[in-house]
Amino acid sequence: MTIIEVENLRKCFWTGQVAFPALNGVNLTVEEGEFLVLAGRSGSGKTTLLNMIGGLEVPDQGSIRVKGDDLGSRTRDQRALFRLRHIGFVFQAYNLIRVLNARENVAFVCQLQGHDRRACLEGADRWLARVGLGELQKRRPDQLSGGQQQRVAVARALASKPDIVLADEPTANLDSATGRELIALMKELNREYGTTFVISSHDPAVIAAAGRLVRLHDGRVTGSPGNLQDATASEVRCPAGTLTLTGRLLLAIKELRERNNKPENRAP
Numbered sequence: 001m002t003i004i005e006v007e008n009l010r011k012c013f014w015t016g017q018v019a020f021p022a023l024n025g026v027n028l029t030v031e032e033g034e035f036l037v038l039a040g041r042s043g044s045g046k047t048t049l050l051n052m053i054g055g056l057e058v059p060d061q062g063s064i065r066v067k068g069d070d071l072g073s074r075t076r077d078q079r080a081l082f083r084l085r086h087i088g089f090v091f092q093a094y095n096l097i098r099v100l101n102a103r104e105n106v107a108f109v110c111q112l113q114g115h116d117r118r119a120c121l122e123g124a125d126r127w128l129a130r131v132g133l134g135e136l137q138k139r140r141p142d143q144l145s146g147g148q149q150q151r152v153a154v155a156r157a158l159a160s161k162p163d164i165v166l167a168d169e170p171t172a173n174l175d176s177a178t179g180r181e182l183i184a185l186m187k188e189l190n191r192e193y194g195t196t197f198v199i200s201s202h203d204p205a206v207i208a209a210a211g212r213l214v215r216l217h218d219g220r221v222t223g224s225p226g227n228l229q230d231a232t233a234s235e236v237r238c239p240a241g242t243l244t245l246t247g248r249l250l251l252a253i254k255e256l257r258e259r260n261n262k263p264e265n266r267a268p
């Protein structure tokens with residue numbers, strides 16, 4: 001069954017008065033249980049596409065349906081709830097909470113989902129054992145190697161029983177042997193639990209492990225016959241030159257928020 005349907009997806013990012021097209025008409029369908037790798041050069045739109053699938057960004061044009069839900073028409077809160085229920089994330093830089101130990105990190109999303117703390121911690125122990133870290137539950141992230149931290153992140157992503165795991169360059173900070181072990185583990189979990197995986201990567205080991213490989217180039221899918229039109233289309237479509245007054249105000253608010261959210265700008 002189809003779990004992700006992306007149709008003619010377009011996204012522009014504004015920097016000052018200039019718009020840059022990050023996604024430029026992406027079409028993609030992902031079936032339940034796939035182990036799909038998104039490859040493509042830096043700047044080709046991999047992270048933007050993953051963020052759209054996870055509801056972190058919304059399209060300018062086109063549609064994105066995940067489990068039949070049209071994410072572009074949902075509010076920020078509805079998308080956050082959708083993520084909590086259906087999506088597990090694995091990031092390049094692990095993104096564990098540094099004041100929590102491994103088991104507390106893995107239990108965290110389960111607790112956010114409203115489950116009992118003790119049951120979540122017990123579940124976390126089982127997940128940590130499953131990813132080969134049974135002995136290290138009490139260690140904090142800074143007491144673990146990069147490969148171990150990424151295993152914790154994989155356990156955290158799966159512990160919430162998501163339908164889809166989105167992994168953005170999960171092996172990029174690991175040495176090649178550790179990266180190969182990590183991707184083998186993710187593939188095992190994909191087979192064992194039937195969870196759909198969408199992974200962005202340049203890593204040849206990840207590309208070799210792909211159940212299906214999709215390449216992005218300049219914000220479009222290439223190399224797939226169904227998307228030939230995207231691959232050959234050359235026009236770049238962002239709204240022309242200037243923004244409306246409302247657009248400028250929204251952009252200014254967004255930039256202000258982003259600036260205030262940077263750690264160095266936060267109030268002590």
Ligand SMILES: Nc1ncnc2c1ncn2[C@@H]1O[C@H](COP(=O)(O)OP(=O)(O)OP(=O)(O)O)[C@@H](O)[C@H]1O
Binds near residue numbers: 015048
């Ligand atoms: N918040 C943003 N503001 C402005 N431009 C952005 C923003 N996010 C992404 N872009 C631009 O959109 C394009 C696609 O970026 P994206 O991060 O999706 O690429 P990527 O394929 O993940 O690259 P990498 O392999 O380097 O991670 C890039 O040209 C990038 O500069």
Ligand SMILES: [Mg+2]
Binds near residue numbers: 047048168
């Ligand atoms: Mg990226």
